[in-house]
Amino acid sequence: MDDSGTLYFVADEMLGTLAKKLRLLGINTVYVKDADDSEIRYLARSQNRILLTRDENLARILGDHAWLVTGRGVREQFLSIAERLAPFSEKIISFSRCLDCNEPLTTIQASETGGKVPPYILSSKTHFSRCSSCGKVFWEGTHSKRMGQEVKWMREQLMDRWRAGAGEHGRMGARGERDS
Numbered sequence: 001m002d003d004s005g006t007l008y009f010v011a012d013e014m015l016g017t018l019a020k021k022l023r024l025l026g027i028n029t030v031y032v033k034d035a036d037d038s039e040i041r042y043l044a045r046s047q048n049r050i051l052l053t054r055d056e057n058l059a060r061i062l063g064d065h066a067w068l069v070t071g072r073g074v075r076e077q078f079l080s081i082a083e084r085l086a087p088f089s090e091k092i093i094s095f096s097r098c099l100d101c102n103e104p105l106t107t108i109q110a111s112e113t114g115g116k117v118p119p120y121i122l123s124s125k126t127h128f129s130r131c132s133s134c135g136k137v138f139w140e141g142t143h144s145k146r147m148g149q150e151v152k153w154m155r156e157q158l159m160d161r162w163r164a165g166a167g168e169h170g171r172m173g174a175r176g177e178r179d180s
């Protein structure tokens, strides 16, 4: 987490699918394969990332710097961190990050798409964005219906918990009045 309260994650080897789900929500999530515990811990510490792990021991050692993920399917896994994620709901900008590279997407003009978009899309869509790392171009409709439904489901889960939490702590007031 940085000063602005933005979340940064590093997901361990077992959690590649969850990492992609979080990227769908625009959350900066690095995913490491074939790294040992000490490398992962170094990455988490040096980049100020919260470790998402299924390893109870590791989670205990890292304390607040790790979130323990439980559950078998990816939805169960998401639900296991949903409560802790909920306070950050307002910062979430879905479809703002490349699912492959974890890089933020930049808005571009139709004229900048460089032949990577079929002509019928160019003439019918107005919003385009590009990954600064792999150069892939996205437009409204690039993501499948299933991904859209998945994002909707995740946002609903977070909003439910955010509302419940805000009520509990008596800070439901206007945006500016909430704790920062």
Ligand SMILES: [Zn+2]
Pocket: 098, 099, 100, 101, 102, 103, 131, 132, 133, 134, 135, 136
């Ligand atoms: Zn990319």
